[in-house]
Amino acid sequence: MPIKESELVLNEDGSIYHLHLLPHQLADLIITVGDPERVEKVTQYFDDIEVNVRKREFHTQTGTYQGKRISVISTGIGTDNIDIVFNELDALANIDLEKREVKKNLKQLQIIRVGTSGAIQEDIPMNSLVATQTAIGFDSLLHFYKSESIQELEIAKEVEHQLALADFKAKPYVVNSSAELLDHFTQSGEISKGITATNVGFYAPQGRVLRAPLQDENFMQKLTQFNYKNLRVTNLEMETSGIYGMAKLFGHQALSLNAILANRLTGEFSKNPGEIVDQLIKFTLKKIVTL
Numbered sequence: 001m002p003i004k005e006s007e008l009v010l011n012e013d014g015s016i017y018h019l020h021l022l023p024h025q026l027a028d029l030i031i032t033v034g035d036p037e038r039v040e041k042v043t044q045y046f047d048d049i050e051v052n053v054r055k056r057e058f059h060t061q062t063g064t065y066q067g068k069r070i071s072v073i074s075t076g077i078g079t080d081n082i083d084i085v086f087n088e089l090d091a092l093a094n095i096d097l098e099k100r101e102v103k104k105n106l107k108q109l110q111i112i113r114v115g116t117s118g119a120i121q122e123d124i125p126m127n128s129l130v131a132t133q134t135a136i137g138f139d140s141l142l143h144f145y146k147s148e149s150i151q152e153l154e155i156a157k158e159v160e161h162q163l164a165l166a167d168f169k170a171k172p173y174v175v176n177s178s179a180e181l182l183d184h185f186t187q188s189g190e191i192s193k194g195i196t197a198t199n200v201g202f203y204a205p206q207g208r209v210l211r212a213p214l215q216d217e218n219f220m221q222k223l224t225q226f227n228y229k230n231l232r233v234t235n236l237e238m239e240t241s242g243i244y245g246m247a248k249l250f251g252h253q254a255l256s257l258n259a260i261l262a263n264r265l266t267g268e269f270s271k272n273p274g275e276i277v278d279q280l281i282k283f284t285l286k287k288i289v290t291l
């Protein structure tokens with residue numbers, strides 16, 4: 001049975017609904033960034049660019065870097081966008097869009113997030129780099145999919161217990177990175193490993209107060225002090241749990257790399273975020289060449 005037009009939505013030119021891409025325009029190796037302006041910050045180092053497509057916050061460029069074909073895609077902010085981007089990336093790779101049928105031979109994509117983040121431990125300084133070994137999702141995206149088998153349920157229980165979240169909030173979920181990608185990117189010791197909390201917002205969900213008061217004033221302190229078998233939460237951002245969850249659901253490999261722009265304990269925010277993001281981009285491309 002072909003997938004209905006209301007479920008697999010295509011544009012008039014046959015491209016997938018939000019990303020506006022055709023299957024041949026996507027590489028098997030993908031870099032995701034949050035900010036659409038960051039796409040060209042990555043592809044400025046490419047040898048050539050064959051695809052340049054923009055729709056809403058989703059900007060894609062596909063090209064080659066030292067012989068590797070790579071697509072760079074902006075996701076915008078939040079795991080709600082990750083739901084869209086990952087379903088559409090997988091559809092481009094693994095669904096025959098003309099027949100509206102899942103292909104017999106499934107492709108495994110390699111997906112690397114080059115993102116920005118805030119540290120919540122004193123010894124993770126601003127302007128450093130962190131690779132996410134494990135992501136804790138405070139959003140509820142993964143709970144809408146049949147996903148128990150890909151979650152780290154024991155850690156999630158521990159998060160729920162140690163953080164004593166109010167029962168009207170989403171239950172946290174926990175997912176690991178691709179072990180293979182984590183090993184490849186961290187074995188040289190140029191980047192540290194950490195646990196990343198993915199929050200549903202930048203302000204109260206990450207303990208920031210401008211004018212609106214927090215529901216739980218102790219949330220950040222509990223997160224900083226969280227301990228599971230001597231592992232601690234290192235940094236906060238807004239996409240990685242969704243990326244790890246969706247990648248595992250579809251059988252793709254994913255890794256999230258973070259440029260630390262803020263240290264929440266010292267109260268500092270990077271004066272030159274472009275510089276550390278550029279350092280992360282160069283590091284990512286260097287490691288991709290030997291993947």
Ligand SMILES: O=P(O)(O)O[C@H]1O[C@H](CO)[C@@H](O)[C@H]1O
Nearest residue numbers: 034035077115116237238239
């Ligand atoms: O810089 P990006 O990759 O967007 O990542 C971080 O920055 C945004 C918030 O400023 C959120 O998307 C967060 O995850």
Ligand SMILES: O=c1cc[nH]c(=O)[nH]1
Nearest residue numbers: 116117118237238262
């Ligand atoms: O503190 C920070 C910095 C970047 N991105 C976030 O989500 N939080």
